[in-house]
Amino acid sequence: QVQLVESGGGLVQPGGSLRLSCAASGINFSRYTMAWFRQAPGKQRELVADISSSGSTNYIDSVKGRFTISRDNGKKTVYLQMNSLKPEDTAVYCCNAGWSVNYWGQGTQVTVSS
DSSP: OOEEEEEOOEEEOTTOOEEEEEEEESSOGGGSOEEEEEEOTTSOOEEEEEEOTTOOEEEOGGGTTTEEEEEETTTTEEEEEEOSOOGGGOEEEEEEETTOSSOBOOOEEEEEOO
16 A cells, blocks of 8 residues: 655745655655645646656756755655745645656645745
């Protein structure tokens, strides 16, 4: 049974930082591309960043230079370090494994507000 469990969300002031974690089980983690998506109220879900099994990364333009995705295959965990947060980063952040429609976490809320 595949499980993805996110943590690390919360309320932060503009300009602040958060580090999200997504712990995976039930998959051969090191072989999977892992991705972070987010969905803000009233908006469609969007891909934020992804990291391949070899460690190659991609980011959407709005987070380049502020967010960093990384992975620890030994811990079966993918991270999203978010710096210089802006109110428009407010969303529920979810991780995905292997671009599968079935492999999603439950999400963690990130709220950026003063």
